[in-house]
Amino acid sequence: MFSGFSLFPTQASTLAPEIDNLYLGIIAITAFFAIVVVVCVMYFAIKYRDETGEKVGAPITGSVPLELGWSLIPFFISIGIFVWASIVFFHIVRAPDQTLEVYSTGKRWMWRFQHIDGQREINELHVPVGRPVKVVFTSEDVLHDLYIPAFRVKADAVPGRYSAIWFEATKVGEYHLFCAEYCGTRHSGMIGTVFVMEPADYQAWLSGGGATAGGSLLQQGEALFTQLACVTCHLPDGSGRGPSLVGVFGSKVTLDNGNVVTADESYLRESILTSQAKTVKGYEHIMPTFQGLINEDGVAALVEFIKSMQAAGGNKVASSQ
Amino acid sequence: METTVVESPVNYLNHRHTVASWLLTKDHKRIGILYLIVVSIAFTLGGIFAALIRMELTTPAGDLLSADVYNRMFTMHGITMVFFVLIPAVPAVLGNFVLPLMIGAKDVAFPKLNLLSWYIFVIGFIFTITAMILGGVDTGWTFYTPYSTQGSESNVLLTGIGVFITGFSSILTGLNFMVTIHRMRAPGMTWFRLPLLVWALYSTSLVQILGTPVIAITVGMLAMERGLHLGLFDPRLGGDPVLFQHLFWFYSHPAVYIMILPPMGVISEVIACFSRKNVFGYSFVAFSSLAIAVFGFLVWAHHLFVAGISPYSALIFSFLSFAVAIPSAVKTFNWTATLYKGAIWWKSPMIFVFGFLGLFLIGGLTGLFLASLGLDIHLTDTYFVVAHFHYIMVGGAIMGYFAGLHYWWPKMTGRMYNDTAAKCAALLIFVGFNLTFGPQFILGYLGMPRRYHVYPPEFQVLNVLSSAGASILAVGYALTAIYFIASLFVGEKAGANPWKATGLEWTTQSPPLPENFPETPIVTEGAYAYSKREMKVA
Numbered sequence: 001m002f003s004g005f006s007l008f009p010t011q012a013s014t015l016a017p018e019i020d021n022l023y024l025g026i027i028a029i030t031a032f033f034a035i036v037v038v039v040c041v042m043y044f045a046i047k048y049r050d051e052t053g054e055k056v057g058a059p060i061t062g063s064v065p066l067e068l069g070w071s072l073i074p075f076f077i078s079i080g081i082f083v084w085a086s087i088v089f090f091h092i093v094r095a096p097d098q099t100l101e102v103y104s105t106g107k108r109w110m111w112r113f114q115h116i117d118g119q120r121e122i123n124e125l126h127v128p129v130g131r132p133v134k135v136v137f138t139s140e141d142v143l144h145d146l147y148i149p150a151f152r153v154k155a156d157a158v159p160g161r162y163s164a165i166w167f168e169a170t171k172v173g174e175y176h177l178f179c180a181e182y183c184g185t186r187h188s189g190m191i192g193t194v195f196v197m198e199p200a201d202y203q204a205w206l207s208g209g210g211a212t213a214g215g216s217l218l219q220q221g222e223a224l225f226t227q228l229a230c231v232t233c234h235l236p237d238g239s240g241r242g243p244s245l246v247g248v249f250g251s252k253v254t255l256d257n258g259n260v261v262t263a264d265e266s267y268l269r270e271s272i273l274t275s276q277a278k279t280v281k282g283y284e285h286i287m288p289t290f291q292g293l294i295n296e297d298g299v300a301a302l303v304e305f306i307k308s309m310q311a312a313g314g315n316k317v318a319s320s321q
Numbered sequence: 322m323e324t325t326v327v328e329s330p331v332n333y334l335n336h337r338h339t340v341a342s343w344l345l346t347k348d349h350k351r352i353g354i355l356y357l358i359v360v361s362i363a364f365t366l367g368g369i370f371a372a373l374i375r376m377e378l379t380t381p382a383g384d385l386l387s388a389d390v391y392n393r394m395f396t397m398h399g400i401t402m403v404f405f406v407l408i409p410a411v412p413a414v415l416g417n418f419v420l421p422l423m424i425g426a427k428d429v430a431f432p433k434l435n436l437l438s439w440y441i442f443v444i445g446f447i448f449t450i451t452a453m454i455l456g457g458v459d460t461g462w463t464f465y466t467p468y469s470t471q472g473s474e475s476n477v478l479l480t481g482i483g484v485f486i487t488g489f490s491s492i493l494t495g496l497n498f499m500v501t502i503h504r505m506r507a508p509g510m511t512w513f514r515l516p517l518l519v520w521a522l523y524s525t526s527l528v529q530i531l532g533t534p535v536i537a538i539t540v541g542m543l544a545m546e547r548g549l550h551l552g553l554f555d556p557r558l559g560g561d562p563v564l565f566q567h568l569f570w571f572y573s574h575p576a577v578y579i580m581i582l583p584p585m586g587v588i589s590e591v592i593a594c595f596s597r598k599n600v601f602g603y604s605f606v607a608f609s610s611l612a613i614a615v616f617g618f619l620v621w622a623h624h625l626f627v628a629g630i631s632p633y634s635a636l637i638f639s640f641l642s643f644a645v646a647i648p649s650a651v652k653t654f655n656w657t658a659t660l661y662k663g664a665i666w667w668k669s670p671m672i673f674v675f676g677f678l679g680l681f682l683i684g685g686l687t688g689l690f691l692a693s694l695g696l697d698i699h700l701t702d703t704y705f706v707v708a709h710f711h712y713i714m715v716g717g718a719i720m721g722y723f724a725g726l727h728y729w730w731p732k733m734t735g736r737m738y739n740d741t742a743a744k745c746a747a748l749l750i751f752v753g754f755n756l757t758f759g760p761q762f763i764l765g766y767l768g769m770p771r772r773y774h775v776y777p778p779e780f781q782v783l784n785v786l787s788s789a790g791a792s793i794l795a796v797g798y799a800l801t802a803i804y805f806i807a808s809l810f811v812g813e814k815a816g817a818n819p820w821k822a823t824g825l826e827w828t829t830q831s832p833p834l835p836e837n838f839p840e841t842p843i844v845t846e847g848a849y850a851y852s853k854r855e856m857k858v859a
Contacts, residue, residue: 005782006767006779009767019698023696023766034682037682038682041657041675044657044663045660045667048663048665050666053821055664056852057852058598059598060598060599060601060662061602061603062599062602062605066654067655071647075647078644078689082639082643084695085639085693085696086636089632089636089694092698141471142472143467147768149699152698152699154698154699155627155629156629158556158628160557161629176768178770180701180770181465182392182460182461182468182771182772183472185392188770188773188776274559277559
């Protein structure tokens with residue numbers, strides 16, 4: 001019963017100390033107020049105790065300066081906590097530019113992970129230490145939530161869109177991976193392990209372990225791109241019936257209704273599965289929906305391939321023709 | 322105020338005895354008692370569900386209940402406690418009984434509507450109970466889509482209908498109270514002479530009237546989605562599962578204030594009585610209730626920080642969540658200041674108030690952790706959240722409800738309960754509560770997700786502590802039931818004003834006359850005029 005017992009979670013990512021400092025900071029601030037109130041209540045309750053019930057208290061009705069003081073001081077302290085916590089928040093939600101990406105799908109009741117090089121694993125995630133990793137994930141059925149307490153990160157897996165978490169592991173080891181959004185019968189069985197490995201061990205795992213059938217994610221994506229005939233409309237020079245996809249990832253796209261959106265993973269995913277949702281300015285809406293024609297792994301492969309299509313010096317442009 | 326009350330042999334309890342005289346009553350006091358009975362049944366039922374959950378969690382493996390049964394237990398615990406205990410407890414039980422008495426009225430503005438509210442409440446409860454008997458529901462009390470629309474094979478529709486119906490009871494009670502407070506005050510009972518519970522009930526009515534229709538709409542949309550596959554929340558049909566969460570919390574966050582504002586009002590009443598003083602900063606306490614009611618509508622998306630909302634909208638909702646904490650802090654400081662230079666009479670209602678202050682303080686302050694964006698990512702959906710809202714809901718709302726029940730019990734029944742037993746119960750509940758939910762804060766920071774039937778073995782120690790606390794808590798609640806029931810048979814007569822309190826409800830006999838007052842009272846002073854009374858006596 002006492003094995004592994006602890007009162008504080010392991011810090012195993014670069015984010016964890018930031019979040020723990022925030023936690024301890026807020027504990028210190030709130031404990032101060034709690035102690036002040038509890039001491040006052042206890043002191044007054046004992047000092048002014050009257051067991052007869054016959055006496056009356058002093059005729060004190062209030063004090064405006066006191067009211068202002070105990071409204072404004074907590075307010076300014078709250079703003080301080082708010083600013084601190086928001087800075088930490090943006091560190092959590094903004095992934096660094098260069099990350100190692102892993103795609104994942106939650107499904108009752110398991111997590112499937114797909115590495116860029118094609119390795120697939122279920123309820124296990126192998127990552128190298130000291131390198132930022134971004135997990136891009138969605139759900140195939142109901143809501144799930146990918147939660148790794150040792151890294152202090154979590155996000156809901158929502159069907160129909162991509163979510164992402166990022167972390168840079170700092171300690172080699174094995175850590176829990178939980179589903180944190182209730183998803184039915186075996187919700188508490190939808191757990192797994194994150195293996196943080198030395199880079200060399202990770203490389204060894206990449207080449208040895210994991211199934212790589214179908215080649216790397218990029219190769220799978222390229223094959224799908226041809227197989228689904230995307231290439232016939234999305235010509236790289238923009239002369240096709242669909243917009244060119246060269247350099248589209250991360251760019252600003254103007255839509256036919258005048259809105260400008262950033263082409264991130266969710267945008268690409270939506271355009272593949274429900275193309276009617278957004279149409280690029282200057283093009284007609286003629287693209288069929290691929291809903292039901294490809295699975296989540298296929299979408300991830302396509303997205304990864306489209307991301308690789310960069311303009312000048314792009315490595316994959318030529319081969320997509 | 323210290324005039325002797327002429328005891329009439331007739332009171333609201335004994336003037337008629339038939340079952341029909343209860344089931345067709347239009348008397349707000351009898352309706353309050355009817356609510357007390359149903360709410361007590363629901364509290365017992367919800368408590369049994371909680372006991373089964375805590376028993377299951379004493380071991381990491383799922384050995385007592387199957388996964389499906391466990392999921393139904395926490396769902397039905399939540400639904401029963403939220404919709405049939407916390408929301409009606411103070412307004413429908415205590416509010417119904419004391420509100421007209423406090424403002425010197427013969428009854429609420431619409432007595433028939435009041436009875437109808439109770440019937441609607443009971444019908445909603447019967448639907449929900451039926452759904453439970455037919456196999457229960459397993460969506461969690463939050464009914465999140467798409468699980469509730471596509472995944473769950475349990476009685477979602479029937480439970481949803483129960484919740485839908487019950488909502489109208491809440492709307493009608495809110496409407497009734499609001500009109501009553503506007504139109505039925507006795508001569509001289511100006512707005513700033515109103516007891517603070519009345520201000521709290523007024524603010525609550527505002528939330529009930531404006532917020533509850535939204536849950537009805539949301540549950541209606543859920544039913545149509547589940548039954549007719551409209552596609553409102555289904556991404557494959559162009560819907561959005563997160564839309565449900567926005568709609569659900571647009572009601573359910575303000576609903577938290579429906580649960581906590583009335584107990585806050587009770588605390589003001591009890592603390593003034595047993596400190597023999599004015600409530601410090603009356604108008605600040607009164608207006609903080611209104612501020613909470615209004616700001617409470619603007620913070621719903623703080624439940625959605627990891628659900629995929631834009632980080633910039635998360636910033637706004639985080640800021641507003643900090644802002645809504647300020648009026649609660651103001652109330653706490655004012656209550657503390659009320660004790661200063663009081664004459665503090667340690668009777669059992671006051672012991673419950675001390676318990677409330679300690680638990681509500683922890684509940685409120687841990688809310689700041691969750692309003693903090695960077696921390697909420699780690700804490701949300703863990704046991705930290707479970708602990709936090711139980712400190713507010715049980716430590717705050719139920720403690721406040723119990724303080725009020727102990728305060729007005731002599732008025733409601735005409736009998737005194739055993740004060741020593743009540744103090745023991747308050748202490749047991751306080752200790753048991755902290756042992757149950759204190760360890761859950763640590764479990765949450767360690768990363769134990771909520772709604773887990775089985776869990777990794779390193780979390781067992783804290784779970785065992787929590788379950789041990791729950792058994793102490795159960796003893797405390799059982800003791801309360803025992804001495805309350807015993808008081809009906811062996812309790813000494815209370816007299817009109819056993820606490821020597823101010824307030825119109827204490828100027829009439831206990832139990833009150835069917836029409837409350839022999840003649841309409843005329844109010845000449847503000848609430849809590851204890852110091853004035855002293856001068857008269859001396």
